[in-house]
Amino acid sequence: MKCRHCHAELLIPFVDLGKTPPSNAYLTKEKLARPEKRFPLKVMVCHKCWLVQTEDCVSADKLFDDEYAYFSSYSAIWLEHVADYVEKMVGRFALNEDSFVIEIAANDGCLLERFRSHAIPLMGIEPTRSTADTARARGIEILGRFFGNAVAIQLAAQGRSADLMVANNVVAHVPDINDFVSGFATLLKSSGVATFEFPHLVRLVEESQFDTIYHEHYSYLSMTSVDSIFESNGLRIFDVERLPTHGGSLRVFAQRADSALLRRSSSVDLLLEEEARLGVGGKAYYAGFQRKVARVREGLLDFLENAKQDGKRVAAYGAAAKGNTLLNVSGAGVEMIPYVVDRSRAKQGKFTPGSRIPIVEESRLKEEKPDYILILPWNLREEIMGQLDYARAWGGKFALAVPELTIL
Ligand SMILES: [Zn+2]
Structure with missing residues (x-):
């Protein structure tokens, strides 16, 4: 590939997680009878531009189908993050009722709703019908397409160029990253700004976050690779911030390279230098990640086996994509984890892809009072431990598997 x-030909392997079903392909009871489609989940590193990427296997329309079950509004911390972002952007770029904001992958519209409260004209682009319908029900205009340069050309021709384009947690999820990024250069006004948030590859490597790898996630981005991808697609990065979201993300600010009105902040070059020091632009940096995965897997299986031997009961919390990668790579099934609790109604009554563990309502925890609650979305651990604090009353403890098995 x-x-x-x-x-360039991809020659450097990063990690091979075997064959797994798509992480968001939750199973209904009827679908349990049929075998699931599994696809290789293998990540390679480019020795020329250092883009870390999954090998081609599943097409995007199979992954982001009408049943796609990820809704942004389920996390209170994410909603706070979004509110903070909107206030900052409105202030920094002086957005008002004469501006135009476009969000790519607008999901259920929770971010755009915030811009609307400032009376700023806006639209969203969201190909997944279930989430787009939720946004439309909130009165937000949604274009139900995958974003790329062709969509950008059409919108620009309709006079819908943007002052701000928002792309949170989407650039890593597109197969044709060049076409996607060049769409921003096409659709931004010459004074416009685009912001992109994505998990930082350096955190993934340093903290063994292999469970953030799944088929929907095509690219694992460093500043080093993003700077090169943006430059060659007509965008110039002028600022970067570090964020705590998704285990450590970057928020990159870019403008059209042909306008480049804003001066590049030193934070961009400092981060590039830091990555250079770590060795992001070298083969050795990527070696050894497969061993880190094996250590996490062993840690989790030891914990589950010991718990079983000691007659302790384990439940899992949070049937998110991350958890599905962890469960599938570790091979932990329903005999070790009898159920996963999730607040999303869309997932309750279904089964996790591959590991086939039933997804149940939170009331099950109160009924069964498990000894351990394994928190699968470790990035939301504080929020989840707060929600489930009542489990302490029966002596329940919380466990995390990544970066290493930890009891809290
Ligand atoms: Zn490359």
């Missing part, structure tokens, strides 16, 4: 950005 060739690099999705620079088309």
Whole structure:
């Protein structure tokens, strides 16, 4: 396979997680009878541009189908994050009723709703019908397409160029990253700004976050690779911030390279230098990650086996994509974890893909009073431990598997 950005042959393996079903392909009871489609989950590194990327296997329309079950509004911390972002952008870029904001992958519209409260004209682009319908029900205009340069050309021709384009947790999820990024250069006004949030590859490597790898997640981005991808697609990065979200993300600010009105902040070069020091632009940095995965897997299985031997009961919390990668790679099934609790009604009554563990309502925890609650979305641990604090009353403890098995 060739690099999705620079088309060099991909020669450096990063990690091979075996064959797994798509992480958001939750199963209904009827579907349990049929075998699931599994696809190789293998990540390679480009030795020319250092883009870390999954090998081609599943097409995007199979992954983001009408039953796609991820809704942004389920996390209170994410809603706070979004509110903070909107206030900052409105202030920093002086957005008002004469501006136009476009969000790519607008999901259920929780971010755009915040811009609307400032009376700023806006639209969202969201190909997944279930989430787009929720946004529309909130009165938000949604274009139900995958974003790329063709969509950008159409919108620009309709006079809908943007002052701000928002792309939170989407750039890593697109197969054709060049076409996607060049769409921003096409659709931004010459004074416009685009912001992108994505998990930082350095955190993934340093903290063994292999469970953030799944088929929907095509790219694992460093500043080093993003700077090169943006430059060659008509965007210039002028600022970067570090965020705590999703285990450590970057928020990158970019403008059209042909306008480049804003001066590049030193934070961009400092981060590039830091990555250079760590060795992000070298083969050795990526070696050894497979061993880190094996250590996490062993840690989790030891914990589950010991708990079983000691007659302790374990429940899992949070049937998110991350958890599905962890469960599938570790091979932990329903005999070790009898159920996963999730607040999303869309998931309750279904089964986790691959590991086939029933997804149940939170009331089950109160009924069964498990000894351990394994928190699968470790990035939300504080929020989840707060929600489930009542489990302490029966002596319940919380466990995390990544970066290493920890009892809290
Ligand atoms: Zn490349």
